[in-house]
Amino acid sequence: MKHVVIIGNGIAGITAARHIRKRTDHRITVISGETDHFFSRTALMYIYMGHMTFENTQPYEPYFWKKNRIDLVRDWVTSVDPSNKKLALSQAGSMDYDILILATGSTPNKFGWPGQDLRGAQGLYSYQDLESMEANTKDTKNAVIVGGGLIGIEMAEMLLSRGIGVTFLVRENGYWSNVLPKEESEMIVRHIYEHHVDLRMKTELDTILDDGTGGIKGILTKEGEEIPCEFVGLTAGVSPNIGFLEGSGIETQRGIMVDRCLQTNFPDVYALGDCAQFHEPLPNRRPLEQVWYTGRMMGETVAKTIGGKRTEYDPGIWFNSAKFFDIEYQTYGWVWAKPKDNEATFYWEHPGGKTSFRAVYDKESRELLGINVFGFRLRHEVCQRWYIEKRKVDYVVEHLKDANFDPEFYAQHERAICDQFNKENGTNVQPKQKSWQRILNLVKA
């Protein structure tokens, strides 16, 4: 029986802990300085908005940890000595381990803006960030958010829920335009305006201005405009939280370097989730995967290895989802902001301007490469299977009803999507009735 120590109680670390417990009888200790219990970081925004309490965001009741013999330690790890398999903790002294898993997550980026350490300037990642946002926005009338990505738009939604005016600075010429194709990006821009957010594209932060007491009175953009505000959200991306590993001998670049089995340069030390960086990223994927789902899948993967079966991280096709104010987004496979040379794209948008479907496919073979949906829900299983079975885009459009995951009675879009597809392609595809047999993969059709 070995002692497995996991640093970090987020989705990656906890999934590893749970699955190691399912597979082995090892002693498991999870160390976190952030909270006593695992909580869903993605739900922090809902606590601020009053949709949920902090307790609601904890997936497991307190009895769960004792019942599964997973020891929880609330402490910060100050250094790691992998040659002697020892950790130094800020309160509890030191701890020995046989297997170490680093799942320490990220921290919000600060790019050296003057005033970035003033009271009221912060990112949103940790529970402590939520607490300080609560404290720092008590009397805020106006806020500026810097960085047009997912956390930025969630922060905007949070602030609007308290009646705080929001100015949103986006460096690019469109919202999230490195990821979203033009039409979808424009849809979100319209929706941001619909919520009365002052969206400024091609605008960058220059300085955060001190109000004389260490707080904020406004910001200065690079174009020289002064915008009054009392709170600044810094949402220009995150970076792996690995400062405490300096001098440890564990190889790092931006993140902790790992091989395909999530192992570091030390045989019994692994790294997962936001803080891990692949030597060799998987095809079409990045060296750093800073997403909830990939953290979870890495946790499951490393547990297999520690359970005795050395396993490579194999997450299947890319998938992700998000919610931009009231518009939901899902993606399956690979949809680039600009199609590659071999790629053709089909895009349908509902006249209401808040619902869309996009299929990206190979020009020659017409095989499906990726799907984007906004404002309507698709079945993950079905989309993934279409991709793996190399279905042609015509087949996908024809069988779209199989993938529809909207609630019952909702308007169905497949007829309109087929009609437009036929018009653009000169085809005669008719939407096939939903088939449970096909959905459950009981027949090949």
Added chain:
Amino acid sequence: MQMIGLVIASLGVLTVLVAWASSPAKINLFGASTGMALTFSLLAMVIGTAIYSARAYLTVPEGIKNNGVWTGSLTGRGAFGWVTGIVLTGFYVIIYWFPEYLGHQALDGQNVGLVALFDPLAQLFKGQNASQWFVYGTLYTVIIIALGIKFMMKYRHNRYQLVRTSVVIVSQLFLAYLIPEILAGLNYNDAVNAAGEYQGWYDTDLKMMWPLDYDYFYGWHMDAMQAEAYQPVGMAYLVWGIIMFLVVTPVITYFVGKRWYCSFVCGCGGLAETAGDPFRQLSSKTMTSWKIERWMIHLVMVFVLIMTVATTYGYFTGSGTFLGLEIYGTFQKPYGFFIGAAFSGVVGVGFYPLMGSRVWCRFGCPLAGYMGLIQRFKSKFRITTNGGQCISCGNCSTYCEQGIDVRHYAQRGQNIVRASCVGCGICAAVCPRGVLKLENGPDIERVAENPILVDNVGTVQDVNLIDSV
């Protein structure tokens, strides 16, 4: 404009309170006739609420509207919530056991106060003065309509909620209120025969059935349904009631789950989904609550079954005892008091702001228990979870009024097949990533794990990514 709506609705409520306060004296409402005052009151409650809701919801983009739920005093179990809970509970105690305080026959057999306010409407339907139950039924219906309209504006982006709530409103207005009142007015119920003898009362709500209608097999109820003066309507209800329980319910529940009743048709459910909507998050999601729930609801089922066996035995043999125990005192009276009145009524609604809107449905209703067993073991209904998309945020569990830890299933990619799920669809509505879908599908492998997650072997996930790109 929002304020105007609130003011109008408040005036409607105030009229009712003023009438109540004028007990035991006769009502005098600025010289208006009682009929006019009542009409104003009920219309004001509906129209005022509609105006308020329109301004609150129709002026902003459609979507989930849960800001401030946990920080609000009414919805977050704050002071306002406690006061409302105590007042509601108190009102139920009064209406069940002290109706004279509401003015029911409080002055020489005539109504005064609150009940008297409703006399004109009862006279209109059936030529009688109102009782406390007529008042209750009328207010219940008006509240479902008013707060149903509010709910539909709040969830106007969600067709499932719109359809469901429309059916709830129609169900309550017609099946539970208008048809019974009109039947009584036509002397098919609660009436005297040609010789002036009172023929009895039976439940003419078409959707009411045993065991929720626990007195269905009581002697006086069976006799009333068979009363000469009420035929053929009485007999039709008798037969219908049995068919509802034995045939209609299991068949429909097999096809669509128990949601057809609990979330579309039932009156208790109707109030829970409309008036109770602000409180759904107050249900306990702990494992302990689930354990208590299973014990309690099945014990109530056993209790109602034994009580009914005793009752039917008594009815057919004419005996007043069953196995040596007095039928009324040992079985009927305790069930009626503890379960029928205290649990179902007083706690069921009074505790909305404290424990959520479905305390009766979840912990007590024997009909829910019956349908729940069918739903759990032999039904096509499930809540499908969408592959790997769950982010464990917890919105689904938080807003489940039945206290189901929906997230537990969603984060593992496992279908939700639970006896207690009433299919309200709110979990799917509040999910920010489109992970949940209420649907009816093939019976096979309903409960099985979804193979999308890495851990499950032998399925789609065991694909070598490098080869497939």
